[in-house]
Amino acid sequence: MRSxxxxxxxxxxxxxxxxxxxxxxxxxxxxxxxxxIRRMVGNHEDADxxxxxxxxxxxxxxxxxxxxxxxYTWMYRIASNEALGFLRAQKTxxxxxxxxxxxxxxxxxxxxxxxxxxxxxxxxxxxxDKQRQVFDLKYFSELKYDEISEITGTSTGALKASxxxxxxxxxxxxxxx
Amino acid sequence: MKEEENSEIEFLKELSPLLFEKxxxxxxxxxxxxxxxxxxxxxxxxxxxxxxxxxxxxxxxKYINVRNLAIAGSVALILALVPFFRSNNVPGTQTSELxxxxxxxxAELNEYIDExxxxxxxxxxxxxxxxVSANLTDDEIINYLVREDYSEQLLLxxx
Numbered sequence: 001m002r003s004x005x006x007x008x009x010x011x012x013x014x015x016x017x018x019x020x021x022x023x024x025x026x027x028x029x030x031x032x033x034x035x036x037i038r039r040m041v042g043n044h045e046d047a048d049x050x051x052x053x054x055x056x057x058x059x060x061x062x063x064x065x066x067x068x069x070x071x072y073t074w075m076y077r078i079a080s081n082e083a084l085g086f087l088r089a090q091k092t093x094x095x096x097x098x099x100x101x102x103x104x105x106x107x108x109x110x111x112x113x114x115x116x117x118x119x120x121x122x123x124x125x126x127x128x129d130k131q132r133q134v135f136d137l138k139y140f141s142e143l144k145y146d147e148i149s150e151i152t153g154t155s156t157g158a159l160k161a162s163x164x165x166x167x168x169x170x171x172x173x174x175x176x177x
Numbered sequence: 178m179k180e181e182e183n184s185e186i187e188f189l190k191e192l193s194p195l196l197f198e199k200x201x202x203x204x205x206x207x208x209x210x211x212x213x214x215x216x217x218x219x220x221x222x223x224x225x226x227x228x229x230x231x232x233x234x235x236x237x238x239k240y241i242n243v244r245n246l247a248i249a250g251s252v253a254l255i256l257a258l259v260p261f262f263r264s265n266n267v268p269g270t271q272t273s274e275l276x277x278x279x280x281x282x283x284a285e286l287n288e289y290i291d292e293x294x295x296x297x298x299x300x301x302x303x304x305x306x307x308x309v310s311a312n313l314t315d316d317e318i319i320n321y322l323v324r325e326d327y328s329e330q331l332l333l334x335x336x
Binding site: 019022023026027030031034035038039044048051052055056059116121139164167168170171174175 | 188189192193195196205207208211212215216218219220222223226
């Protein structure tokens with residue numbers, strides 16, 4: 001763990017320096033966490049809710065954080081679990097609403113650069129939630145397999161297999177659409 | 178580690194040239210000013226939740242005297258139990274045990290006595306005395322019947 005991160009954790013666990021340290025923490029991680037969540041849940045409003053829940057949990061449980069793992073992998077873990085929980089809850093949503101959201105994502109209006117991004121977004125939606133999570137952490141967040149393993153609690157071998165299948169499915173989807 | 182990274186790049190290039198290009202990002206962007214305001218928004222939310230969690234305790238201690246509350250609770254409990262005690266002490270009140278009136282007809286008895294009740298009766302009695310051996314003599318049987326006060330008619334039939 002880097003010394004800067006250690007110092008930040010130490011300040012977060014002290015009552016008198018907690019507020020300032022938390023502000024710094026939010027500034028450092030709000031964007032990567034936001035985009036990770038956004039790619040998982042699909043829209044800004046839901047991503048905002050999940051991101052807020054993530055930071056509330058970080059505030060509440062920072063005292064329980066064991067410094068065996070890195071701070072950002074711990075935060076990514078919370079964010080991922082919150083997003084997965086949100087997606088599980090969404091599965092009980094009436095199918096009409098879900099289909100409408102998917103329609104928005106697959107719209108091909110606009111220039112080619114935009115349409116391929118939308119297709120990628122649609123392709124991601126076809127993946128199982130956990131596989132999408134692995135793909136996002138590897139492809140977009142560019143984390144290493146051992147870091148993803150800390151976040152997901154899955155072995156690196158299983159992660160590699162999951163990523164492999166995700167890439168194949170996305171490639172097939174992009175070619176066929 | 179660099180070797181591993183290179184192999185991953187090659188893997189992606191081979192498996193999915195489209196994804197390898199990395200020109201593909203995601204269109205998703207946050208609204209203008211979102212990140213500038215998020216820090217304050219989340220701190221306000223945390224402080225609000227903490228204030229809500231601590232509020233109910235303050236209200237209770239301010240307006241309600243705990244001692245008086247305990248006394249009121251005890252009185253309420255006693256009042257609730259009075260009907261229960263009263264019904265058990267009044268003479269002639271029905272109890273949970275079945276009182277069989279000798280005048281009750283057999284047909285009515287059948288409604289009250291379950292077959293299992295009969296088994297219970299047999300279980301409770303000492304059956305060792307009633308064990309009938311296949312090798313009992315007539316005299317032994319008769320002696321048993323006499324002991325149990327069976328009718329003379331039955332005894333005569335046995336002889």
